Amino acid sequence: MLQKVFDALQSNKLGEAELLLKGIVQLEPHNPEALHLMGIVYGMQGRPDDALIFLNQCLEFTPDNPLLHFNIAKAFSSLQRESDAIQHHLKAVELDPVNQDAWLNYGRSLDNLRQREDALDCYERAIALKPDLMEAWFNKGKIFGELKRYEEALHAYITAYQMRPSEPFLLGIILHYKMLICDWQDLEGLCLKVQQDLRNHEKVVEPFGFQGISRSESDLLLAAKLFVETRFPAAKTTSVRAIESGERKIRIAYLCGEFRDQATSVLMAGVYESHDHQRFDVYALDNGWNDGGKLRPRMEKAFKEIINISHMTDQLVIQLIQDLKIDILVNLNGYFGEARQNIFAHHVAPIQVNYLGFPGTLGAEYMDYIIADSFVIPPASRQFYVEKVAYLPNTYQANDSKRVIADQKLTRKELGLPESGFIFCCFNNSYKITPETFDGWMRILKAVDASILWLIEDNAPAVRNLKSEALKRGISPDRIIFATRLPLPEHLARHQVANLFLDTLPYNAHTTASDALWAELPVVTCVGDTFPGRVAASLLNAIGLNELITYSQEQYESLAIELATHPQKLQLIKNRLHANRLTKPLFNTALFTKHLEAAYTQMYQRYREHLVPDHIAIEAD
Numbered sequence: 107m108l109q110k111v112f113d114a115l116q117s118n119k120l121g122e123a124e125l126l127l128k129g130i131v132q133l134e135p136h137n138p139e140a141l142h143l144m145g146i147v148y149g150m151q152g153r154p155d156d157a158l159i160f161l162n163q164c165l166e167f168t169p170d171n172p173l174l175h176f177n178i179a180k181a182f183s184s185l186q187r188e189s190d191a192i193q194h195h196l197k198a199v200e201l202d203p204v205n206q207d208a209w210l211n212y213g214r215s216l217d218n219l220r221q222r223e224d225a226l227d228c229y230e231r232a233i234a235l236k237p238d239l240m241e242a243w244f245n246k247g248k249i250f251g252e253l254k255r256y257e258e259a260l261h262a263y264i265t266a267y268q269m270r271p272s273e274p275f276l277l278g279i280i281l282h283y284k285m286l287i288c289d290w291q292d293l294e295g296l297c298l299k300v301q302q303d304l305r306n307h308e309k310v311v312e313p314f315g316f317q318g319i320s321r322s323e324s325d326l327l328l329a330a331k332l333f334v335e336t337r338f339p340a341a342k343t344t345s346v347r348a349i350e351s352g353e354r355k356i357r358i359a360y361l362c363g364e365f366r367d368q369a370t371s372v373l374m375a376g377v378y379e380s381h382d383h384q385r386f387d388v389y390a391l392d393n394g395w396n397d398g399g400k401l402r403p404r405m406e407k408a409f410k411e412i413i414n415i416s417h418m419t420d421q422l423v424i425q426l427i428q429d430l431k432i433d434i435l436v437n438l439n440g441y442f443g444e445a446r447q448n449i450f451a452h453h454v455a456p457i458q459v460n461y462l463g464f465p466g467t468l469g470a471e472y473m474d475y476i477i478a479d480s481f482v483i484p485p486a487s488r489q490f491y492v493e494k495v496a497y498l499p500n501t502y503q504a505n506d507s508k509r510v511i512a513d514q515k516l517t518r519k520e521l522g523l524p525e526s527g528f529i530f531c532c533f534n535n536s537y538k539i540t541p542e543t544f545d546g547w548m549r550i551l552k553a554v555d556a557s558i559l560w561l562i563e564d565n566a567p568a569v570r571n572l573k574s575e576a577l578k579r580g581i582s583p584d585r586i587i588f589a590t591r592l593p594l595p596e597h598l599a600r601h602q603v604a605n606l607f608l609d610t611l612p613y614n615a616h617t618t619a620s621d622a623l624w625a626e627l628p629v630v631t632c633v634g635d636t637f638p639g640r641v642a643a644s645l646l647n648a649i650g651l652n653e654l655i656t657y658s659q660e661q662y663e664s665l666a667i668e669l670a671t672h673p674q675k676l677q678l679i680k681n682r683l684h685a686n687r688l689t690k691p692l693f694n695t696a697l698f699t700k701h702l703e704a705a706y707t708q709m710y711q712r713y714r715e716h717l718v719p720d721h722i723a724i725e726a727d
Contacts, residue, residue, distance in 0.1 A: 111143060123147050131160075138167040142174055149177065154184035172202035179211060186419040188215040199231075206235040210242050222249050240269040244276070247283075256286045257567045274336060277303070278311025285318055285537040287567035290575065293541065304329055309336055314441045317466060317638045318537045321612045323490035326636060330441075330469025331492070338447040340472050349433055349456055349714055355384075356710050359432040359455070361391040362463070363444020365412060367399030369617040370438055370463055372594065375401050376506035378408035380699035386706075389430060391415050391423070394444045404508075420448050427454045433713075434706055437473065440464020457709050457719075460493055462504065465616065465637045467491040474719040475709060477702070478502045481644040482637045494719040496705040499726035500691035500698070501648035503641065505620050507688075507695045512595035516603055522587060523603065527556035528670045531604040531627075533589070533597075533618045536564040538610040539572070546663050547608060548579040553663075554670045560604060563588035601625035606669055606676065614642040623649055626687060628679050630654050630669070632662040648692040651683060697727065 108130070114123040124147050130140040145161035148154070161178045168174055175198040182191035195212035202208060213228030226249045232242040243266035250259035260283040267276050281296050297319055303310040304325060313330045320326055360378075364370040381388045390412040396402055406412055415423045423446065427435065435455035439445035442463045450458050453472045460468050461477040468476075469492050476483070476493035479502040483495050518525055530550065532539075539561075551557050563569055573583035589600065598621060601607075607622040609615050609631035615622070619642045622629050631642035633655060643655045656662040669676040691697055704724045712719065 108139065108143070115147070120147055120151055124151070136167060138164045138171075141167075142171075142177070145181070146177060149181055149184070152184075154181040157181045158185075170201060172198045172205065172208065175201065176205070176208050176211070179215070183211070183215055183218075186218075186417075188218045189417075191215045192219070204235055206232040206239055206242070209235070210239065210245070213242070213245060217245065217249060222252055225249055226253075238269055240266050240273070243269065244273065247279070251283065254565060256283055256565050259283050260287065260289070274309035275312045275333070278315055281311065282315030282318065282537060285315070285540075286535075287565060288536055288539060288571040288575070289567070290541050290571070301325065304332075307332065309333075312441065313466065313469070314464065315537075317636070318613045319540065321635045321639070323487055323636050326466055327469060327490045327492075330467050332469075333441070334447075334468060334470045338451050338470065340470070341452040343452075349710070350431075355387045356434065356706060357387045357389070357430060357432050358434045358436065358706060359389040359391050359427065359430065360436045360438055361393065361415075361446060361449065362438035363392070363394035363416070363446075364438070364463075365390055365392045365394060365402065365405055366397035367401050367594065368443075370443070371401050371405065372509070373462065373504045373506060373617055373620065374438070375404050375408070376508055376695035377504045377699045377702065378405055379508075380696050381408070382699075382703060383410075386703065389413065389432070391427075393439075393446050415446070416444070420446070420452075423449050424452055424454045433457060433710055434459060436461050437468070438463045440466075440468050456713050459496070459706075459709070465641060467493060475705075475722070477705065478637070479644055481647055482640045487637075488721065495721050496709065497721070497723040498698075498701045498705060499724055500701075501644045503616065503620065503645060504698055504702070505624070505693050505695060507693045509598065509624055510595045511625060512599040514596075514599060516596075516600050518603055521589065521600055521603060523560065524556075524558060527558055528554055528606075529558055529560055529604045530554075530606055530608050530666070530670070531560035531601075532608045532610065532615070533562045533621065534610050534613075534615050535562070536568040536572075538613045538615075540610070540612070541575075542659070543610045544572070544575060545579065546659055548576060548581050550608070550663055550666050550670075551581050551585055553667045557670060558585045558587055559608075560587050560589060563590050597621070598625045601627045606630060606666065608666060609642050611639055612636060613638040614640070616641045619645050620692075623683065624687070624693065626680065626683050628654055628669070628676070628683055630656065630662060630666050632656045632659060645692060648690060649683070650686045650690045651679065654679070691726075700727075 111123050111126045127140055127144045131144060141160045141164035145157040148157035158181045164174055175194040179191040179194035192215055195215055198208040199212055209228045209232040213225040216225035229242045229246045232239055243262050247259045247262035250262055263280050278300055281300055300311050309332050311329050313333050316329050387410050390409045392412050392414050393416050432455045434457045436459045437450055440460060440463050450472055458473050459475045460473045473493045475496045476491055478495050479498050482502055488495055547559055551559060569588050573586055576583050576586050601622055602625055604627055607627050607629040609629055611632050612634045614631060619629050629642060633640055633643045646654050656665055701724045705722055708722045
């Protein structure tokens with residue numbers, strides 16, 4: 107009879123195998139092989155709860171079977187119960203230390219529990235047993251990336267690609283890691299191949315990394331659609347509830363993995379505090395961790411409750427959202443950071459909103475709205491967004507008017523800067539620095555004698571590569587100076603030593619532009635063709651400094667050179683920035699929150715009136 111089961115499994119006839127096994131188990135309820143196979147079949151059918159019933163029964167008869175522990179661990183992992191899975195992973199590798207797949211899965215569970223160094227050790231053990239185990243090399247790349255060991259991550263991903271070039275999205279990951287360390291060798295050809303493969307509807311690039319190099323809104327839309335269809339497709343059954351009748355507070359939940367001292371919370375903390383708690387109940391669903399930083403206590407006071415969902419299964423989070431009767435669920439991650447996109451795939455809340463963390467469409471039909479402004483998504487660009495656009499006046503990006511700038515007056519010497527000469531700076535992440543942007547910066551340095559370019563020290567390979575690229579362009583590497591990371595108040599204070607912030611393209615400064623403007627450092631930007639490339643212009647417009655917005659590379663370079671060589675003109679702009687900082691809308695957190703709440707209210711009213719989502723425009727006061 108078991109042979110018939112194996113034949114059915116060979117033909118992928120899972121239903122037939124299940125029926126045969128039920129007959130065997132009924133006749134022989136203590137048959138460990140049949141119990142084990144029943145668990146495997148249920149696991150293959152995506153029924154891990156049922157699988158565990160039979161696997162645990164089998165465990166009573168064969169407690170030292172390493173494959174059984176392996177399968178129990180897999181079932182627990184499917185249920186996102188990684189702590190339970192770990193016990194069986196340990197037993198599996200103890201009983202069969204030469205099984206590379208056991209080490210591989212053990213590493214995955216450790217990684218999911220953020221025990222990354224231990225996970226890396228497991229992947230190394232798997233590779234020692236099977237050097238061409240592609241999945242282990244891929245997972246090593248992921249871990250190295252999370253540990254900010256980008257050069258090692260790139261090597262691991264390239265090794266994985268050599269073993270399996272067809273792996274979905276892998277080539278795009280390689281491209282992103284090359285950008286992270288500013289390794290521009292063969293970059294043009296790689297970008298072209300990624301673009302061509304994407305336009306052939308191949309699963310070649312993840313949306314977040316692609317934003318750093320793409321200048322095409324249609325390409326970004328296609329990348330998002332292919333990614334969401336593969337990784338986060340809409341659930342077959344949704345959990346949308348009706349909003350009950352009668353007047354009551356609107357219930358909003360922000361789902362995010364970054365309720366800590368990170369860019370999203372740096373921008374949003376003041377908004378959380380400014381919400382009208384007479385009209386809204388506001389929750390935080392935290393998929394990250396409490397870092398004990400300065401922002402966390404502010405947020406704990408601002409929310410009705412911060413609920414840790416980081417170790418909760420998707421089903422438990424869905425049940426939580428239903429129990430809280432959340433009306434509007436705001437996705438602050440998208441495809442960035444500690445995200446839980448699967449939750450949104452169930453359309454668990456009546457209204458689901460894409461905002462801030464990912465500046466672009468998520469490509470998912472289950473996302474109802476995206477928060478934007480008419481600068482970052484002009485009306486002609488709506489066709490490239492699956493979500494309906496909720497337009498805010500002034501700017502879409504939140505800002506916190508309580509951000510603290512350290513009191514100390516930092517000197518050039520203390521910061522490792524020359525005593526004289528004009529200081530251009532850009533504190534954007536290294537992956538935003540393209541060869542074209544860098545070419546422009548080098549031309550600006552050539553035109554402005556004794557000037558230097560001050561960048562953030564993101565990682566050692568990027569420092570090395572950028573200095574080398576400067577030399578290739580005839581600029582002394584000594585004119586590129588790198589700033590180590592500092593706590594935010596000190597980081598803001600050091601902006602005051604710089605003279606002018608130079609933006610990047612096609613992905614602008616976002617939080618970093620707000621940093622500069624809050625510290626009263628002018629930002630020169632060039633408007634791009636995508637949402638990420640229009641953000642700095644949106645911010646400058648909201649602070650009344652449109653003369654710092656340019657529309658071509660030539661204008662951008664010309665303006666930077668003009669301001670650097672005409673100190674009186676630059677000083678006039680700085681004076682305006684000083685006057686506008688607290689009078690224009692950009693840093694008026696209360697006003698911004700009022701507009702955001704107006705957008706939420708219109709979304710809510712449309713839903714209550716049984717109207718489908720549509721574009722919304724909030725008028726300025």
